[in-house]
Structure formats: structure tokens, C-alpha cells
Amino acid sequence: MKKTPPRAAFQGEMGAFSQEALRRFLGDGAVAVPCQRFEEVFLKLKNKQVSAAVIPIENTLAGSVHENYDHLVTYEFPIVAETSVRIVHNLIVPPGVAFRDVRRVFSHPVALNQCLQFFVKNPQVEKVPFYDTAGSVKTILEEGLKDAAGIASSIAAEIYGGKILKRSIEDDRQNFTRFFLLRPQDWKTKSPLPAPKGWKTSLVFTVRNIPGTLFRALSAFALRDINMAKIESRPLRGKPWEYLFYLDFMGHIDDERTRNALGHLRELADFLRVLGCYPRGD
Amino acid sequence: MKKTPPRAAFQGEMGAFSQEALRRFLGDGAVAVPCQRFEEVFLKLKNKQVSAAVIPIENTLAGSVHENYDHLVTYEFPIVAETSVRIVHNLIVPPGVAFRDVRRVFSHPVALNQCLQFFVKNPQVEKVPFYDTAGSVKTILEEGLKDAAGIASSIAAEIYGGKILKRSIEDDRQNFTRFFLLRPQDWKTKSPLPAPKGWKTSLVFTVRNIPGTLFRALSAFALRDINMAKIESRPLRGKPWEYLFYLDFMGHIDDERTRNALGHLRELADFLRVLGCYPRGD
Secondary structure, three states: OOOOOOEEEEEOOOOOHHHHHHHHHHOOOOEEEEEOOHHHHHHHHHOOOOOEEEEEEEEOOOEEOHHHHHHHHHHOOOEEEEEEEEOOOEEEEOOOOOHHHOOEEEEOHHHHHOOHHHHHHOOOOEEEEOOOHHHHHHHHHHOOOOOEEEEEOHHHHHHHOOEEEEOOOOOOOOOEEEEEEEOOOOOOOOOOOOOOOOEEEEEEEEEOOOOOHHHHHHHHHHOOOOOEEEEEEEEOOOOOOOEEEEEEEEOOOOOHHHHHHHHHHHHHEEEEEEEEEEEOOO | OOOOOOEEEEEOOOOOHHHHHHHHHHOOOOEEEEEOOHHHHHHHHHOOOOOEEEEEEEEOOOEEOHHHHHHHHHHOOOEEEEEEEEOOOEEEEOOOOOHHHOOEEEEOHHHHHOOHHHHHHOOOOEEEEOOOHHHHHHHHHHOOOOOEEEEEOHHHHHHHOOEEEEOOOOOOOOOEEEEEEEOOOOOOOOOOOOOOOOEEEEEEEEEOOOOOHHHHHHHHHHOOOOOEEEEEEEEOOOOOOOEEEEEEEEOOOOOHHHHHHHHHHHHHEEEEEEEEEEEOOO
């Protein structure tokens, strides 16, 4: 019996960096389903139009994608894997266009801002903000623009038949985006996942708004030598100046140490939910 | 000798919510200097075109304004006051326009999204995303649109001569934005500031990326019963997956307890800077 390839939703046009993460998670055979908005990605998974979703959660230059933190709490899909993709911005043109022809460069404002040195060195080209990185390549190729380039991933060049004129024009190479793979609540893996670098667990909690409670909550981990990888706060709706805390730490949910830490945290937290336990990525 | 009124920069058009914060900080006499971007606000203060700046730092629904956290570290202007403004969205039209005439409502996408119940109850009106709340009122008044309204503050109605058709159409009344007043580095107050609710201090620090360091950093405050009001993390440039932490706590920088806590934190932190010490706001 032939296996049906998985269908996975992501935000952006075909060729977005999320699609590179999607390939790494699910292989080349997976069907990538583009969505306009992050919430649409979650809704497609909810409505069973896809069997997986890929979302960016943080970038090493821009910070966390806070909207997705909010959706993780609302939709309750478990995180089953993480990966980080180096963001490489390429200058892409329609075939036949030479660099001397390029007068306008289209891309998402964040990408344009991450390639400022290129624009300083090439004052003859104008920055044109566009709604999407891959979408800029799609558009200049579809419209056959002879004086324009897009800034996007190499996958975008491949998909739309563009030519990469200059590779890796980003200012800062320490530019990575971390992605999560989400599955439906009832999803079960047939074989245990490989975790050569160990496991990571993500959770969200609130504590009463009294002095020292966050410190005590973190003590549940620190006193057991559990290594925290990240903490993020988000406003708590309806309770001005109170916060939800998102925590990533090293360890599997079934480790005794982790179970004890979560038991300890439960004593202190008003609300606690595990968002996922997944093999640690690169 | 007549005192020159202070000039203060803020982001947005005249009538933005930042201007309401500016009035509270500096009184009706202050000259409000609108800027297009947040960085322009900091640059105007740096270039001495203004003697103060007003920036939003967090909203109880949308979360922190991360860009401004980054600018606080770059520009080093001390925070000298905080206030929080309730965000009240009003439906504003040119004089003579009645509610039955309104077919289009212009505003910033965040404001439109905070008034969804109004749009559900009034399906005859279309949402039109605009670059600014107050700017939407400015435009419909300037162009004398007869079928359009803007969503903005009551100050915007006052400034541009608009009529408030419906007050407070936001879905969630727990909608507050916290603002900071910034002054030049060499600014000194002539008389001590009143602080009926006590003092607050904001700082930023980094810790070595080894297990337990954030917990130990917070212990500097928790072990001295110093109440933390907020913690926020931001990516550290050039060091993927490491973070800057922004902390607000209750206490004056000259309190013995605070001095001891900061001394303790200095032992643990790679980098530590006090961003300001200011009377606690509402």
C-alpha cells in the first residue's frame, strides 16, 4: 500500500523560509499548503485540511513571533519537533536580467532591512517593500520585469524559475529562525522519534501576582539542575499587567526529574499546560 | 522670565494616544512633535530638537513594543516617568455626517481588530486598514468624506474638528498602554519628583549562557523581597539563542536594598545597565 504524503500548512507564499523548515521536518514528498495568515495555518490543522503545520517561533535578530505564542495556547496542538533554518537572502531576477539592469529590489520590509549593506554599496537600486519575500520573486517572474529583483530564499528561485544573481546578501549571518512542527492532538508516531541531542519541553504557565512567585516557579527547575533554554512573557487578557510565561527547558516529560519539577510548578501555578516534548534540534 | 514650554517627540500623527500620555507627563503647554517612526523619536532627542520623548512600551492586549526596548539600549536616554493610558476607541466623522451615512471605517489594523464586535453588529460598514489611528481622522476630515469614519482617540476628534458618533467601541476595556517619558542624559530635575506610590527601576542585563544563571540573577531581587513587576527577553545580536533581559522592579536606586541587589546582580551579569528610576505610575 502506498503511503499518502503528509500535507502541511505554513504561512507565506510557496518558497517562504517556512517551506524549507517544512521540507526538513517532513521530507521532499510532503505537500506544502501556503496560507496568508498564521491563524489560517492553525485553522487548517483544526479543520483537518492538513495533517501538520509549520510555524516560526523566533528569529535571532527580530525576536519571538508573539502571535504564534498566543495561537499555541488557543489551539492546543502539540509541538512535536523543532528546527532552525539559517536565513540566507539571495538577490533573484528573471532569466536574462543582468545586475546592471536592476533598478528596483522588491521584498518584505524585514528582509530589506537585513540587507542594508547591499543597498549602501549599490545606491542605484531602490528598495520596494512587498508583502512577502517569496511573493516578490513570484511577482517579478510572473510580470517578467526587466529592471527588478526580489530578495528571497533559494527555494523561491527554484520554484518560480528565477536566477540567483547574488547569494547571501544579508548583513548578519547570525540570522536563524526557529520553527515548530505541530500535529493534531490525537497524533501518535508509529516509531519512537530519534533524539540524538536529547529532548526539550515547552510549557506555558501563570503565577499569582504576588512578590517572588516567578522566582519560586523557576526554582522548580533550577533546584533540580534542569537547564532552561528560553523564557518569554506575554500579556494575560483581562488582567492588565499580569503575564503568561512560556518556558523551554531541556528534558523529557517522562524523566523523573522533569515530573518532579512539573509537580512542584503545579503547586505554584494558577495555570500550567505542556505545549510539547520534542527532540532537541540543531 | 517666562519659561519656554518643553518640546517632546512622539510617534504618530497629532492626536495619537502617545499625545495623551505626553499631556499627562508635561501638561497642556508642552509642544508635541510628531514623528513617523520610533527611531525618529530617539534621533530627535539625540539631536536636541526636543527636550523629551514619549514612547509606548507595552499594551495589555498586544504585549511589549519590542522595537522600543531595543532603542532604549542603543540610545541610553533615562526613563524619568511612566504612565498608563486607557485606550478608548471612538468612531469619528466629519461634522454633518450621520451614522446611517457611514459605509467605510478607516483606522490602524490593530485598532480595527480591537473593535470587532462593532463590525459584527454593523455589517453595512467596511473596515479599511490605514497607517495610523489619528491619521485616519485627519484624512477623512481633510478630504471631507461623507461616507467614512475613523477610529481614534478623543484628542484626534478635538484636533481635527471631527464629531464623535460613538464613544468607546473597543471590545475589551482592559486595554491600556504604558508609556515612558525619556529625557537627555544630562537632564536634572530642579525639585524632587513626587512619588506617592513609591519608585520603580528598570534595567537590562545579560547572563552567561550556563544552566541556572537567570534563576540566580532573579535571586538577587527575590532574596531581598524586592517585587519584580515585569521581565522581558529580547534576542542578543551576534549570539544566536542568547538573550537580553529587561526587568522592572519596585524600589529606588538609592535604597540600600536595591543597591545590594544590583551589586549582587553585577557579580552574575556580563552586562548590566539601569535604564531609569522613576515614580511608579497608575
